[in-house]
Amino acid sequence: MGIFDIFKKKDNNTTLFYDTEVHCHILPGIDDGSPDVATSVELVKEMKNLGIRRIITTSHVTESTFENTPETIQGAYKKLRSALDAEGIEMEIHTSAEYRMDEYFLNQIKTNKLLPFPEDFILIENSFFQPYWEIKELIFDLKMKGYTPILAHPERYVYYHKTPKIYKELYDYGCLFQVNFLSLSGYYYPQVKEMAWKMLNDGMVSFIGSDMHNIGHARHIKEYMKTREYRKLEEKAANILNNKIQF
Numbered sequence: 001m002g003i004f005d006i007f008k009k010k011d012n013n014t015t016l017f018y019d020t021e022v023h024c025h026i027l028p029g030i031d032d033g034s035p036d037v038a039t040s041v042e043l044v045k046e047m048k049n050l051g052i053r054r055i056i057t058t059s060h061v062t063e064s065t066f067e068n069t070p071e072t073i074q075g076a077y078k079k080l081r082s083a084l085d086a087e088g089i090e091m092e093i094h095t096s097a098e099y100r101m102d103e104y105f106l107n108q109i110k111t112n113k114l115l116p117f118p119e120d121f122i123l124i125e126n127s128f129f130q131p132y133w134e135i136k137e138l139i140f141d142l143k144m145k146g147y148t149p150i151l152a153h154p155e156r157y158v159y160y161h162k163t164p165k166i167y168k169e170l171y172d173y174g175c176l177f178q179v180n181f182l183s184l185s186g187y188y189y190p191q192v193k194e195m196a197w198k199m200l201n202d203g204m205v206s207f208i209g210s211d212m213h214n215i216g217h218a219r220h221i222k223e224y225m226k227t228r229e230y231r232k233l234e235e236k237a238a239n240i241l242n243n244k245i246q247f
């Protein structure tokens with residue numbers, strides 16, 4: 001038990017065991033997450049209710065579908081911030097992105113248009129249909145530039161399940177893993193849940209994120225927190241780095 005644990009309120013699982021959200025789509029109107037400011041405010045309220053105190057927003061940056069830039073992301077953030085301020089809702093928010101590994105991303109790197117996490121973590125993702133063919137080279141390049149890549153929801157890339165040694169290889173290459181809370185709680189396919197727990201048990205999970213896109217996700221998380229399995233998760237994930245990020 002750490003020194004700070006004695007100050008932690010024990011309140012029967014009504015709040016999450018970490019207070020920093022590292023993966024969510026709550027900025028209004030710039031990806032497939034929140035469609036408008038009112039929904040974004042609701043999502044922030046839901047997160048507060050779950051015990052989240054700091055949010056890193058990770059809007060999609062994807063070639064053709066969501067070609068966001070620091071400007072589009074900051075613009076959406078400003079709208080949310082003024083709505084939150086108008087309602088007196090306190091929340092610490094840092095804007096970043098979830099970068100699909102594609103040509104558009106390579107271009108954003110080249111032109112210095114990245115919006116990393118605090119401490120220069122950078123959230124990257126594969127397509128759900130196929131892995132990015134030069135992922136190792138890209139991880140290496142990002143590290144050379146001083147970033148620490150975090151692969152978003154590695155457990156959801158089912159094409160990796162046939163060759164699970166790829167996880168160990170990427171991890172050894174210096175890529176950290178962020179597993180989705182929704183995977184651990186069984187929101188997606190059973191095999192995705194199984195892989196998420198395997199990675200957690202193998203000590204390969206550095207971050208847990210909600211990947212929250214809508215209110216339904218928040219409700220699912222809240223329900224899962226009432227289960228006995230959630231207790232196990234809290235125990236197994238005690239060393240995740242979410243709260244350690246310095247804003």
Ligand SMILES: [Fe+2]
Nearest residue numbers: 023024098211
């Ligand atoms: Fe996401």
